[in-house]
Amino acid sequence: MSRTAASFRSAALAALFCVPASAEPLPETDFLLSKIERTVTRPATCAPCTVPAGMPDDADRGSAAGDVNPYLEKIREAVSPARRAPIVPEKAKNDALAKLFLASLSDGSADPSDPRWRPLLVRALEKPVRDLPPDDAYRLLLATFPGVDAGTARKRLREWAAECEGGLHLVEVLLSESRVLFSVRNWEGSLAAAEAAAAAAGNSPELSARAAYRKGLALAGAGRTTEAVCVLRSERDEHPESRAAPEIEYAIAWAELRGGDEKAAAETLRRLIRERPADPVAEKARQTLGDLEDVR
Amino acid sequence: MGADFRAFRKMADALGEDAIFSALIDKAIEQASEEHPQTLCRLLNYRADFRLTRENDPKGSEADCRRAMDFGKTCPFPAYSACADRLYGIYVRDGRTEAACETRLSVLRRPESNGAWVAKHLFDAGASPETLETALRELRRKSATAGGSALRNLATTAQPEAIKILIALGRPAEAACEARTALSLALDSAWPRLSEYAARALKAEDGNAARAASFLEFVSEPLSEAKRKPSVRNPLAAFPRLRDSVRDAESDRLEQTPAPSSWREWLDRSSKLCWLDRPVDATEAAMTAFALCPMTENALAECARAATRPALAATRDETLAAAIVDWMLYGPAGKDSKMGTSDDLDAPLSALRAVLGGNAP
Known part of the structure; x- marks a missing residue:
């Protein structure tokens, strides 16, 4: 040795x-x-420190004659991520814009009627952003049509939504209109907006379900409870798997209750709890059912 | 020992036997010698917490915290920072603004601190502009003394605090420049948050949100050669190079330091030059690092990323980044290794300098 x-x-x-x-x-x-x-112990020809991991070994090196240098290709692969620009995701951008907008509103530096805010606000209707609930976003959208009465502003907003991005946001605008008008007990306005949303929803089951839900609520609010129950049941049976289905079931109970049929409402709530025990709406149903039974 | 005390405290809490815990920790502090200050500091921190939360004795808690913090650097940072947070809370509650700010600054001066939350704490305490100025200097010193990955981490912790302080001090243009350097250092994952700070600085500078919104469009727009819109430009590029006393001193020091001898040192220098708001010099340093680095995938990728990052952060122009990468891979002769052919390459630094405004360093 x-x-x-x-x-x-x-x-x-x-x-x-x-x-x-x-x-x-x-x-x-x-x-x-x-x-x-x-x-x-390695062969004298091997130089592990100078060969990038995963590169061809000596045998490959010998056979790699031609235009493409396999070593250079490996290096190209290693450095290719350096060519890509960093990007802020759309969601983060919208959150930042919304924060910026709200901060500008509160310090008075933003003009709420500036139409440049519309794309941001209309997106906030669909995908809620931090600190900007959809109803507030809708009201702010209306404020971008200044100098006219509320009804005209709503009409102009619909027209703008129908034009913007090929009408992509129209249904959402109409649903928001229906929701906001419902919250101020404008049943007829809410119903009209919901019907327009249903017409604009086309073949989308989710949007149709949400439009029917709003229509049912507006009808019930207006005292047309039988029609409301009919619309909501029909939608429930047509799209039982839609994301709005639990809320629709709950709305049926609400319409029945509003129509004075407590027994039917209790039965609808029980069915909702039985069929969707883990759904957050079921918890709401349990509370309502408890209240109903207490009253009795 | 810490875990023992925590477990014992939990047990005492569960049994409602505060007196037992109090007696035990008093005895432990009595026995802990000043020759073992680290142990003593930890014990004082536990007792300070106990006194404040269980015995409702802010005076006693304050005394323990001060005693632990008087050990200075000897006091382990977690205990020091916990004591300082507690003291800060006591002082703010008592309206002792100066003491609260000084306590917060003492944490910032510790090298282990990354500066997080300092702006909020100082604003909440009602700090004076002079105190904010001191905090700003400390935050910048942290970056000046850090290197490599530590500097990149500070871009997402200390630099956002500096931006907030600069806005509060009424220097939003400087805040925008600070944000620009942070963006050129930070990892992609930190871009959404840093972009928000940059937008805030732009809004504060302009008094309206128009340029801030354009900036957010700029950073979120997918830019490939085909989709690039000439209208989307980086509003941060309009600001002059960031100069401040800490950066000037660091820049002078860097000039006097001999040229690095290893690729790793060149890479550190590149990061430092990014922080100094010298994107072209940073690119050049990273290209030197690329030339010297071993041919391992990680080293090559790291150097290439450092070389293209200043250009991408400033312009998000992937064509320019590709030109830098190609230059490093093939040199002036291009892919075919023959001069005088169609694929010959131009040196990318002059193009970068032109894009960044003529005489950018």
Whole structure:
């Protein structure tokens, strides 16, 4: 054994078994040491430090004649992410814009009637952003049509929504209109907006379900409870798997209750709880049912 | 030991036996020698918390916190920062603004602090402009003394605080420049938050949100060569190079330092030059790092990212970034390695300098 190999063995022993570097190897450790030596000994041609991980080995290098240099290709791959520009996702941008808008409104530096806010506000109807609930976004949208009465502003907003991005946001604007008018007990206005939303929803089951829900609520609010129950039941049966289905079921109970049929309302609520026990609407139904039973 | 005390405290809480815990910790503090100040500081922190939350004894809690903090750097940072937070709360409640601010600044001066929350705490305490100025200087010193990944981390912790303070001090243009340097340092994941700060600075500068909104459009617009819109430009590019006393001193120091000898040092220098708002110099340093780095995927990718980042942060122009990468890969002869052919490349630094406004450093 050469002197270098001997000193290597000695150092390896010291590291492996915590024995002094000068100690003689123990016979039973010889196989381990020879394994280590085999592992660390490489052919003179191999230069592992200069070859990127995953690159072709020496055999491939020999066969890689031609136009494409496989090493350069590997390097190209490694550095390609550096060509891509960072991007702020749409959602984060909208959140930031909404915050900016609200801050500007509160410090008086923004003109709420500036039409440049409309795209931001209309998106906030569909995908609520922080600190800007959809109803507030709708009211702010109306404010971008200044100098006219509320009815004309709503009409202009609808016209703008029908034009903007090929009418992509029209249904959402109409649903918001229906919701906001419902909240101020303008049943007829809410109903008209819901019907327009239903007409504009086309073949989308989700949008149709939401439009029917709003229509049912508006009808019930206006005292036309039988019609409301009919519209809501029909929608429930047509799209039982829609995301609005639990709310529609609850709205049926509300319409029945408003029509004075407490027994039917209780039964509808019980069915909702039975069929969708884990749904958040079921919790609301439980509370209403509890109140109903207390009254009785 | 900390875990033991926490467990014991929980047990005492559960049993309603505050007296036992109080006696135990008093005894432990009595026995803890000043020769083991780290242990003593931790114990004082536990007792300060106990005194404030269970015994409703803010005076006692304050005394313990002050005693622990008097050990200075010897006090372990978690205990120091917890004591400082507690003291800050006591002082703010008592209306002792100056003491509250000084306590908060003392945490900021610790090298372990990343500066997070300092602006909010100082604003809540009603800090004077002079105190805010001191905090700003401390925040910048942190970046000046940090290198590499620490500097990148500070871009998402200390620099946003500096931006908020600058806006509060009525220097929104400087805040916008600070945001620009932070964006050129930070990882992609930090861009949404930093962009929000940059937008805030622009709005404060203009008094309206128009340019801020344009900036948010700029950073969220997918820019490829085909879709690039000439109308979308970076509003932050309109501001001159950021100069302040801390950066000037660091810039001078960097000039006097001998040229780095390793790729890692060149990469650190590139980050520092980004922070100094010298994007072209930063790109050049990163290109040198690329030339020297080992041919491992990580090293190559890291250097390439550092070389293109200043250009991408300023312009989001992927064509320009590709030109930088291609130059590093092939040199002036281009992909075919032959000069005088159609794929010869121009040096990208002059293009970058032109895009960034003529004589950008």
